[in-house]
Amino acid sequence: MTASSIYVHIPFCEQICFYCDFNKFFIKNQPVDEYIEALGQEMKWAVPHTIPLKTIYIGGGTPTALTTKQLKQVIEDVKACAADPSAVTEFTVEVNPGEVDREKLDMMKACGVNRLSIGVQTFHEKLLKRIGRAHSSQEAKDTVEQAKSAGFDNISIDLMFGLPEQTMEDWQHSITEALGLGIQHISAYSLKIEEKTMFHNWYRQGKIHPLPEDTEAAMYEELEAKVTEAGFNPYEISNFAVDGRESEHNKTYWRNEEYFGFGAGAHGYIDGIRYANLGPLPHYIKAIDSGSFPLRETHQVTxxxxxxxxxxxxxxxxxxxxxxxxxxxxxxxxxxxxxxxxxxxxxxxxxxxxxxxxxxxxxxxxxxxxxxxxxxxxxx
Ligand code: SF4
Structure with missing residues (x-):
């Protein structure tokens, strides 16, 4: 059975957050157009004949760091993989607050994107700065409102807990703000201090201190209680949705089903083989330019x-x-x-x-x- 889900990685960001260990690059002076061209080529090679595509997820990095024209190109390229684009039931694009205007939102809507995942993380101004986010709490709320007025009715936001110096009151405030937005889905993750991040450096130097485990657990319980009370179903450990708004794409992963992953550093799972693409942009683009798949490693799953x-x-x-x-x-x-x-x-x-x-x-x-x-x- 062929995969019916595609993940596309856009590895560019306007600002690098202190906790982030994803494959991403500060967008300034990057070969963005060359990357998009290479990405389109990778999709054509991997999907020479259209497939019965059901879910698409464009993530990153930050897809909305692209211009409207560049993002449209990526959307058209991935849709070209679908035997019937109208049969794609869920098409998500990750959005960073402050990076979309009405034109970009309208373009996405017109192209069939029907779900937005907005990286809010916290509504606490000081904590946003502390973790290196580029936006304010107000910009996050404005972005949700803009998305709603552009007609999106399947909006998810990401939240983080267990942040350095975050108090239970801060966390309760973020949960209350989130629930006041009229959104349909919340993903919430506790901070993990990953290697090769600013946070890891600071942690080693004793400049930041993770919260105690029991505080994190209490924060999780608080979240679960509050969002459940507000009508969200805790359908996955870190994900909460109102009726009919569970992430179908992410269920592909949790149900251990196969999917294509395209782009620098992307992971995929096809024909029993898990693969990871080359992460650095020059390597990724060079591999495609020389006519080969940009693979870093493959593993036949036993x-x-x-x-x-x-x-x-x-x-x-x-x-x-x-x-x-x-x-x-x-x-x-x-x-x-x-x-x-x-x-x-x-x-x-x-x-x-x-x-x-x-x-x-x-x-x-x-x-x-x-x-x-x-x-x-x-x-x-
Ligand atoms: S968290 Fe998101 S916006 Fe921040 S650096 Fe990582 S990919 Fe970019």
Missing amino acids: AKEKMEEEMFMGLRMKEGVSSKRFTGKFQQSYYDIFSEVIYELTEKELLHDSGTSLHLTEKGRLLGNEVFEKFLLVYE
């Missing part, structure tokens, strides 16, 4: 790895791992493979078997990583 992934990705979702789907994919039940782990985690009340699926309990959601690790250890 049957064991597939089963592990099926479990720890699927358990992130509230619906959990479907017994029927697992058996359909692997011709064995999850009990045939993971019985010891399942019994142990059920005993600890971290996992629950509904009869048709396995999913995390409330306690399990708070200790997700502990649960996921167990499934990885089975084959060590």
